[in-house]
Amino acid sequence: MSDFTAREMMAIAAGRFISDGDILFAGTGVALLAAGCAKRIHAPGATVFFETGGIDPSLEEIPLAVADTRVMYGTCINAGIIEAFSYIASPRLHTIAFLGAAQIDKYGNLNSTCIGEYEHPTVRFSGSGGACDAASLASAYIVFMEHGRRKFVEKLDYVTSPGWLEGGDTRRRAGFARGGPLAVVTDLCVLKFHETTKEMYLAERYPGVSVEHIVANTGFALDVSRAVEAVPPSDEELRILREEVDPQRLILG
Amino acid sequence: MSTYPALHDKLMTLSEAVSRFVGNGAQVALGGFTINRNPMALVYEIARQKKRDLHLVCHSNGQALDLLVGAGCVGRIEIAYGGNGRFAPTCVRFRKAVERGEVVVEDYSNYQMALRFLAGALSVPFVPTKSGLHTDLVRRSGFSEQYRAAHGLPPKKLAVIADPFDDGGDVVLLPALTPDVALMHAQYVGDDGTVRIKGLTFADLEQAKAAKAVVVTCEQIVPAAELRADADQNGLPPFFVDAVVPQKHGAHPTACRFFYDYDPQHLNEYKRVARDDQAYGGWLEQWVFGLGDHDEYLAKVGREQLARLAADPVRGYAVGLDRR
Numbered sequence: 001m002s003d004f005t006a007r008e009m010m011a012i013a014a015g016r017f018i019s020d021g022d023i024l025f026a027g028t029g030v031a032l033l034a035a036g037c038a039k040r041i042h043a044p045g046a047t048v049f050f051e052t053g054g055i056d057p058s059l060e061e062i063p064l065a066v067a068d069t070r071v072m073y074g075t076c077i078n079a080g081i082i083e084a085f086s087y088i089a090s091p092r093l094h095t096i097a098f099l100g101a102a103q104i105d106k107y108g109n110l111n112s113t114c115i116g117e118y119e120h121p122t123v124r125f126s127g128s129g130g131a132c133d134a135a136s137l138a139s140a141y142i143v144f145m146e147h148g149r150r151k152f153v154e155k156l157d158y159v160t161s162p163g164w165l166e167g168g169d170t171r172r173r174a175g176f177a178r179g180g181p182l183a184v185v186t187d188l189c190v191l192k193f194h195e196t197t198k199e200m201y202l203a204e205r206y207p208g209v210s211v212e213h214i215v216a217n218t219g220f221a222l223d224v225s226r227a228v229e230a231v232p233p234s235d236e237e238l239r240i241l242r243e244e245v246d247p248q249r250l251i252l253g
Numbered sequence: 254m255s256t257y258p259a260l261h262d263k264l265m266t267l268s269e270a271v272s273r274f275v276g277n278g279a280q281v282a283l284g285g286f287t288i289n290r291n292p293m294a295l296v297y298e299i300a301r302q303k304k305r306d307l308h309l310v311c312h313s314n315g316q317a318l319d320l321l322v323g324a325g326c327v328g329r330i331e332i333a334y335g336g337n338g339r340f341a342p343t344c345v346r347f348r349k350a351v352e353r354g355e356v357v358v359e360d361y362s363n364y365q366m367a368l369r370f371l372a373g374a375l376s377v378p379f380v381p382t383k384s385g386l387h388t389d390l391v392r393r394s395g396f397s398e399q400y401r402a403a404h405g406l407p408p409k410k411l412a413v414i415a416d417p418f419d420d421g422g423d424v425v426l427l428p429a430l431t432p433d434v435a436l437m438h439a440q441y442v443g444d445d446g447t448v449r450i451k452g453l454t455f456a457d458l459e460q461a462k463a464a465k466a467v468v469v470t471c472e473q474i475v476p477a478a479e480l481r482a483d484a485d486q487n488g489l490p491p492f493f494v495d496a497v498v499p500q501k502h503g504a505h506p507t508a509c510r511f512f513y514d515y516d517p518q519h520l521n522e523y524k525r526v527a528r529d530d531q532a533y534g535g536w537l538e539q540w541v542f543g544l545g546d547h548d549e550y551l552a553k554v555g556r557e558q559l560a561r562l563a564a565d566p567v568r569g570y571a572v573g574l575d576r577r
Contacts, residue, residue, distance in 0.1 A: 028338060051363060052286055053453045061572070065338020067286035067313070068515075069508045069570040072452040081312060081456050082371060085364040089383070113360055114351075118393050124351040124358075126343040128390060129313050129334035133364035136384040159389040160360075174387045175422030250339075250576065 004233050006187035007252060008241055009206050011037055012233040014098065014142055014185045020045040023095045025088055025134050027051075028063060029251055030144050031098030034185075036245035041237060049087065051130035053079035062250045066130075085130070089137035096182070097134035097141040103156050104145055106200045106220045108163030108181030108193060110135065111156040118158055128160045135161035140182040147186040149219040164198035171198075188214050190230060191222075199223065204230035257444040257474065263497045267298040267547060270468050270496040274434045275299055278328070280308040282370065282430070282460040284437030285507060287315035287338050288515045289453070292436040294470050294503040294547040300324035301542060308404070310430050311335070312366040312456055316507050316520070319344035322356060323527065324537060329357040329396070329404070331430075333366050340520040345527035359395030359410065361385075365427055367456040372429035373463025379412075381424040386413070391425055435464035438504045439488070440512060442469055445477035446491030452510035452569060458488050468496040470503040472512050502551050502559065513562040514571035519554070 011033035018024065018038035026035050026048045035048045036059065049055040050063075050071045057063075058074025072078050079087075088095050101110035102125050112131055114121035135141055145151055163181045165171050171180050183203070184191040190204040201223040205214060211224050233241070246252045257264060265273070275281065275295075285291040296317045299307075306328035311318055313334035321327050323346030335347040350356045361369070364384050372380040385391045394410040401408055412426045437457050441449040448469055450457060461467045467489070474497070480487055503509075506516035506523070526532040544550050551559065565572045 052455060060568070061570070063338075064340065064576060065287045065289070065315075067289035067453070067455070068338065069289065069452060069510045069564070069568075072510060073568045073570070078453050080454050080458070081363060081367040082459070085367070085384075113389070118389065119395070120354060121352060124343065124348045126336035127332060127334045127360050128362040129336070130363040132362040132388055132390055133384045136386065137364075158393070159387075162386065162388050165387055170387075175383065175424070176386065177383070177422075
């Protein structure tokens with residue numbers, strides 16, 4: 001087994017959630033690596049698309065923003081923002097979104113807007129972008145987070161994107177036809193959501209990471225009874241990631 | 254100056270377009286998205302003319318938004334996202350201005366903002382969506398009732414109602430946007446005023462059709478017959494266009510497909526200086542206020558750098574560009 005970085009593990013771990021035929025709302029950063037790996041390894045029929053409207057680009061070079069001209073080349077269609085979100089919401093499609101956030105709570109609700117009071121924030125972030133839309137409308141979403149107590153919090157400072165809301169069936173009762181968070185992939189572990197309560201639990205810890213370390217870095221109580229060790233990336237997975245998906249190491253660093 | 258009879262009252266300089274169509278306090282929609290096809294030449298000119306108290310309506314805006322905020326031109330913003338992708342996950346001057354209370358912000362999502370422009374373009378008062386139910390985008394207003402009344406805005410941000418036809422659950426109703434002016438940069442304008450954007454149009458066309466006036470800068474003015482020979486590619490008919498300004502590299506340092514890529518060195522340097530108030534003030538002096546027009550700005554960027562950004566004619570971006 002080769003050495004690998006947390007970012008490489010995250011890309012491989014997230015890529016394993018992707019099935020052939022999925023329509024992937026990719027964003028940039030690690031999400032793009034996850035999608036790139038999945039397409040080359042086990043889901044060649046998955047389609048990557050961007051909220052800006054670039055659908056299934058060839059991605060010869062890594063885009064550094066969802067509006068990068070690189071998302072417009074080799075596409076089947078260059079659509080607009082409204083069309084892109086209509087695809088995400090289409091009941092005919094199984095759409096999976098990859099999202100990041102500044103804060104997450106135990107039901108997978110996300111904050112990417114601000115820390116502190118909304119009217120007078122101590123820290124302002126970029127805002128929703130398409131995150132709220134994807135969290136509202138996609139079949140499922142996967143969250144990338146850096147693990148830490150200030151990020152995994154009991155209560156969000158601002159609810160930008162809807163997860164399982166208050167747990168149980170609150171999401172369905174709120175008026176969402178489908179969707180919700182499927183998993184959270186961090187630099188330490190993979191977390192999933194309980195089948196009925198929708199509370200987050202520890203599913204897989206990465207090789208070399210202790211359960212105690214994960215619990216100490218999580219700002220709410222975490223069920224760890226189902227935790228197993230994650231399967232490390234294979235040599236072939238790492239080769240594909242490093243040589244084919246991001247040879248310039250623009251995202252891998 | 255016009256050698257294009259059909260454009261005789263529309264063709265003008267940056268300076269004239271901004272002084273005629275962008276007043277203090279105007280509600281402005283910016284074309285493009287984060288680091289692509291921002292109407293930068295117009296934005297630099299707005300900063301040079303020291304326009305104040307602008308009301309920006311944005312989905313995901315990046316460099317154009319940050320420059321206008323940084324130059325002190327903006328009073329309030331309705332926005333989904335203020336960032337430059339890898340080049341500034343949150344735009345630096347936008348972030349500082351919000352944290353210091355120098356601009357008033359109200360948050361939406363990309364789809365919500367795009368739909369609001371569509372409603373404006375359709376001349377309907379509002380548009381429904383499922384996006385944002387039970388989030389703070391719906392529960393929290395950035396503008397107070399008093400602020401709304403004082404600035405001629407609808408009395409509330411949005412409304413949530415139950416599906417009036419069936420049992421489809423709650424929906425969010427978003428008010429239409431009809432900005433005073435939409436600013437956009439296109440690759441081509443025909444000599445009859447037809448607009449052609451190459452690559453993703455983002456919400457530019459909805460913004461233009463919703464706005465009370467449209468100002469377009471373009472890389473090239475071409476014979477109308479050329480655009481009409483393949484009209485499927487065209488974005489806007491001439492009757493929506495109020496001003497046309499031919500301006501090469503009018504989107505620099507953001508990208509313009511088939512003409513040039515974004516400028517990674519410029520964007521990195523911008524992010525670096527933007528963190529420090531004094532350094533940023535000096536940068537604005539050097540790159541905006543101290544220059545007469547966009548051609549002087551391009552001379553300062555330099556021919557060699559512009560050559561590095563030149564787009565590959567097939568792929569539309571600069572292949573192998575150093576983007577670290």
